[in-house]
Amino acid sequence: MVNRLLKAPEGPPSDVEQIKDRSNYLRGTLEEVMQDRISAGIPDDDNRLMKHHGSYLQDDRDLRNERQKQKLEPAYQFMLRVRMPGGVAKPSQWLVMDELAQKHGNGTLKLTTRQTFQMHGILKWNMKKTIQEIHASMLDTIAACGDVNRNVMCNSIPFQSEIHSEVYEWSKKLSDYLLPRTRAYHEIWLDEEKIAGTPEVEVVEPMYGPLYLPRKFKIGIAVPPSNDIDVYSQDLGFIAIVESGKLVGFNVAIGGGMGMTHGDKATYPQLAKVIGFCEPDRILDVAEKVITIQRDYGNRSVRKNARFKYTVDRLGLEPVKNELENRLGWHLDEAKAYHFDNNGDRYGWVRGLQGKWHFTLFVEGGRIADWKEYKLMTGIREIAKIHTGDFRLTSNQNLIIANVSSQKKKKIIDLLETYGLTDGAHHSALRRSSIACVSLPTCGLAMAEAERYLPVLLDKVETIVDENGLRDEEITIRMTGCPNGCARHALGEIGFIGKAPGKYNMYLGAAFDGSRLSKMYRENIGEAEILKELQVLLSRFAKEREEREHFGDFVIRAGIIKEVTDGTNFHD
Ligand code: SRM
Numbered sequence: 277m278v279n280r281l282l283k284a285p286e287g288p289p290s291d292v293e294q295i296k297d298r299s300n301y302l303r304g305t306l307e308e309v310m311q312d313r314i315s316a317g318i319p320d321d322d323n324r325l326m327k328h329h330g331s332y333l334q335d336d337r338d339l340r341n342e343r344q345k346q347k348l349e350p351a352y353q354f355m356l357r358v359r360m361p362g363g364v365a366k367p368s369q370w371l372v373m374d375e376l377a378q379k380h381g382n383g384t385l386k387l388t389t390r391q392t393f394q395m396h397g398i399l400k401w402n403m404k405k406t407i408q409e410i411h412a413s414m415l416d417t418i419a420a421c422g423d424v425n426r427n428v429m430c431n432s433i434p435f436q437s438e439i440h441s442e443v444y445e446w447s448k449k450l451s452d453y454l455l456p457r458t459r460a461y462h463e464i465w466l467d468e469e470k471i472a473g474t475p476e477v478e479v480v481e482p483m484y485g486p487l488y489l490p491r492k493f494k495i496g497i498a499v500p501p502s503n504d505i506d507v508y509s510q511d512l513g514f515i516a517i518v519e520s521g522k523l524v525g526f527n528v529a530i531g532g533g534m535g536m537t538h539g540d541k542a543t544y545p546q547l548a549k550v551i552g553f554c555e556p557d558r559i560l561d562v563a564e565k566v567i568t569i570q571r572d573y574g575n576r577s578v579r580k581n582a583r584f585k586y587t588v589d590r591l592g593l594e595p596v597k598n599e600l601e602n603r604l605g606w607h608l609d610e611a612k613a614y615h616f617d618n619n620g621d622r623y624g625w626v627r628g629l630q631g632k633w634h635f636t637l638f639v640e641g642g643r644i645a646d647w648k649e650y651k652l653m654t655g656i657r658e659i660a661k662i663h664t665g666d667f668r669l670t671s672n673q674n675l676i677i678a679n680v681s682s683q684k685k686k687k688i689i690d691l692l693e694t695y696g697l698t699d700g701a702h703h704s705a706l707r708r709s710s711i712a713c714v715s716l717p718t719c720g721l722a723m724a725e726a727e728r729y730l731p732v733l734l735d736k737v738e739t740i741v742d743e744n745g746l747r748d749e750e751i752t753i754r755m756t757g758c759p760n761g762c763a764r765h766a767l768g769e770i771g772f773i774g775k776a777p778g779k780y781n782m783y784l785g786a787a788f789d790g791s792r793l794s795k796m797y798r799e800n801i802g803e804a805e806i807l808k809e810l811q812v813l814l815s816r817f818a819k820e821r822e823e824r825e826h827f828g829d830f831v832i833r834a835g836i837i838k839e840v841t842d843g844t845n846f847h848d
């Protein structure tokens with residue numbers, strides 16, 4: 277039922293809308309083109325649909341020029357992203373991912389900022405078997421990308437109490453409940469028999485409809501005081517409210533998102549706003565109705581303005597809340613008080629429920645690989661072989677070896693030592709608070725390096741940090757290769773966005789707990805200028821900061837950068 281007071285923007289449907297429309301519920305000609313052996317790639321239309329199956333066609337950009345010179349087609353390969361709510365994987369599943377990465381991928385795994393695995397470098401001919409093996413391990417890649425609800429994030433600290441496992445169960449239920457219903461994935465990748473239906477009467481996608489959403493949609497659940505999942509960056513965020521040790525429900529926040537386009541003020545990062553509270557068993561209903569509002573009123577004409585944050589800003593928070601309550605048929609309660617301390621990870625060993633132990637391992641840039649001097653991938657593989665608990669991928673791209681029994685702890689410690697795997701305590705707290713998106717060489721949208729460059733930059737910044745006595749000071753620092761914000765740059769106290777090879781826009785002033793956006797401080801600067809700026813800023817911070825003041829707050833108080841009070845004034 278459409279509310280006449282609310283309107284979707286007018287305009288012709290975007291190319292992607294047309295592709296989805298023609299696709300017969302995300303099938304397109306994927307089945308045929310994946311069998312075609314002439315090219316290692318697939319046509320653009322099918323690639324748009326491919327995303328809904330959890331994969332992107334990419335090419336190795338390090339090889340692009342050389343292959344062009346040799347008149348070869350680009351070095352096409354696929355990226356595959358797993359759906360894994362809350363980032364929880366069994367050791368057996370880890371071993372499958374590891375094996376597939378060796379067998380069909382580029383020999384590495386990426387732990388993503390939404391708590392899942394990505395594999396890169398899979399050739400077209402190996403895609404089907406890779407997806408089948410993932411499926412056999414009880415994971416899948418459905419809706420990991422595309423215009424649907426994505427991997428549902430959830431606070432990854434397992435030791436807190438029963439609350440964590442309860443909240444994790446909700447993230448799984450949300451993820452399953454909001455899955456597309458089309459059988460396209462099962463038919464194309466898992467050889468499910470096509471069932472002749474009666475399309476005229478059958479409702480294939482009762483919630484999404486045949487066009488799915490105007491854009492991707494993201495949900496995350498935070499458990500205060502940790503905001504590790506950056507709840508305000510989500511299209512729909514839930515904040516767990518715990519009273520007398522019991523989960524009583526969730527505050528509901530809507531309309532967050534990080535992406536923007538350089539130089540286009542009609543695009544901006546935005547924070548989700550809390551609109552009320554609901555009891556736990558109502559969150560599926562809330563999520564479904566919020567999604568249908570975006571389905572009905574999101575911008576299907578201009579994709580760069582199609583995220584739910586723009587729908588909320590265009591229609592207004594109150595009208596969207598009213599519409600939600602109309603669709604729900606009940607009212608949200610008043611939001612309850614909560615408090616966040618930080619949006620990072622806590623490293624090392626902690627003891628939790630039933631005497632189980634958890635170790636948070638520092639994984640720089642989320643990349644699991646073997647280097648000459650550091651056999652991270654082999655080390656975790658050996659741990660997975662004996663581990664009886666589980667693994668938790670964090671939203672800061674780290675890894676928790678979780679639920680280790682006291683009996684097994686010694687063996688795990690031995691393996692950690694053998695392979696030199698640590699909580700990163702020998703690094704600066706700045707490095708341990710860093711995130712970088714994938715960027716080059718696989719990301720087709722990258723304008724500058726991120727994952728490969730941030731560690732190199734940090735080597736130099738750590739010298740400045742040491743000179744100023746800030747080695748143990750947690751300052752969140754995030755780098756992305758373009759303004760899409762995959763490392764949630766706008767919520768890092770220091771943020772860099774790639775502008776061109778070797779050049780970055782520098783951002784300052786985000787809050788340590790992820791509750792305030794950063795603002796641009798310098799435009800298009802290279803390494804020498806970055807270091808010069810940080811030299812001045814960090815030395816001022818060391819001298820002038822107030823007790824326990826965070827860097828993001830300091831730069832605002834000291835008048836170095838203006839506070840961003842809302843995404844809509846991000847560019848002012
Ligand atoms: Fe992202 C597109 C990688 C989290 C905002 N993102 C991409 C693509 C698929 C590039 C493309 O479209 O061709 C990147 C693939 C690179 C590669 O080679 O693997 C990519 N995004 C990633 C990951 C792997 C970064 C990482 O290093 O961890 C993260 C995977 C998450 C996952 O497991 O699902 C990832 N992306 C994010 C986040 C952070 C988050 O969700 O918490 C954001 C910002 C939040 C948001 O969505 O607002 C994000 N990615 C984008 C955008 C901008 C979307 C927008 O509407 O503003 C794009 C581009 C697009 O959608 O057109 C994008």
Ligand code: SF4
Pocket residue numbers: 713714715716719720721722723726756757758759760761762763
């Ligand atoms: Fe690619 Fe840009 Fe996302 Fe980095 S932020 S992974 S460069 S789309």
